Amino acid sequence: MPDSSIAPISQSVPEPSRRFCVxxxxDWTTPHFRYLARLLSRRTLLYTEMVTTGALIHGDTERFLRHDPLEYPLALQLGGSDAGELAHCARLAQQYGFDEVNLNVGCPSDRVQNNMIGACLMGHPAKVAEGVSAMIEATELPVTVKHRIGINGRESWDELCEFVETVAAAGCKTFIVHARIAILEGLSPKENRDIPPLKYDWVYRLKQQYPKLEIIINGGIKTFDECHDHLAHTDGVMLGREAYHNPWMLAGVDPAFFGEAAPVASRQEALRAMFPFIQQELDRGVYLTHITRHIMGLFLGMPGGRQFRRHLSENANKPGSGLEVIEQALAKIRQPAPDTAPA
Known part of the structure; x- marks a missing residue:
């Protein structure tokens, strides 16, 4: 039987920095993925999934805001447009110990558009500013906005500047910019992450035009070399799918971007450090498969990595599955050389 008494890696919580964010x-940046990500990097700023104001106010608030203290520094992302509701949820973010509260002005899905959430709000800068102002008034936390460079019908440089200036005048100092427009009709959210062309130069121009604002760049970034190129023009980088599908890259963040040692020496060490948390979740009634789906990419590219993923896929969903399934999957990994953190 695996040893579930392994102590998690101890760490003091660093000051939040947006130099490198996930x-x-x-459905991806759940508490289970975030716990693994934090074991791999102490400095990466992590964000929750988007939670709507309606879900927090009228739903299971505790479930939506639950997180482990090990996840800090951690930002809560909200979806909503009603200033009063946003203010209420900003207060909840502070009450539950988050380090930042972020407003989603980038999600293009039809479902959120119908509720005036996400990218459609780029067409209503004054409404975003009203919400941001209410959030700032309600909390001591930093209030940030994540948005696109435009939406179809409002995709000019002048309209982007109007949006940023209007929201900045309400007190927002940090803008996380996905360097694509969002097309609100005819494309799925997945297609909206790939089809509209990336315009990184527009994000660079925002930083040039508004040097006192903190500008974080997002969209299509995959390598540390690309990150360093972007950091020559912006204040921070935000990675999404690449960090999720290949989480071991996060073990290189602290050395590459903060000049600090990686907190773990190997993928195995990181996964075993997660065992007490996994057991705690199992004891709460969480199915193992709901946890292991977030660790599938940990051994990406390693000998035995495919067998590791297959074993979890075929066995983690069986009734009563526990840590022994992960131990069996780990036994599939063949490691011919030291497993150094990515550079």
Whole structure:
């Protein structure tokens, strides 16, 4: 039987920095993924999935805001447009210990558009400013906005500047910019992450035009070399799918961007450090498969990595599955050389 008494890696919580962030991603940046990500990097700023104000106010608030203290520094992303509701949820963010509260002005899905949430709000800068102002008034936390460079019908440089200036005048100092427009009709959210062309130069121009604002760049970034190129023009980078599908890259963040040692020496060490948390979740009634789906990419590219993923896929969903399934999957990994953190 695996040893579930392994103590988690102890760490003091560093001051939040947006130099390197992992994007909020629905169904992906859950507490289970975030726990693994934090074991791999102490400095990466993590974001929750988007949570709507309606879900927090009228739903299971505790479930939506639950997180482990090990996840800090951690930002809560909200979806909403009603200033009063946003203010209420900003207060909840502070009450539950988050380090930042972020407003989603980038999600293009039809479902959120119908509720005046996400990218459609780029067509209503004054409404975003009203919400941001109410949030700032309600909390001591930093209030930030994540948005696109435009939406179809409002995709000019002048309209982007109007949006940023209007929201900045309400007190927002940090803008996380996905360097694509969002097309609100005819494309799925997935297509909206790939089809509209990336315009990184527009994000660079925002920083040039508004040097006192903190500008974080997002969209299509995959490598540390690309990150360093962007950091020559912006204040921070935000990665999404690449960090999720290949989480071991996060073990290189602290050395590459903060000049600090990586908190773990190997993928195995990181996963075993997660065992007490996994057991705690199992004891709460969480199915193992709901946890292991977030660790599938940990051994990406390693000998035995495919067998590791297959074993979890075929066995983690069986009734009563526990840590022994992960131990069996780990036994599939063949490691011919030291497992150094990515550079």
């Amino acid at each position: 994007a909020p991603m629905m």
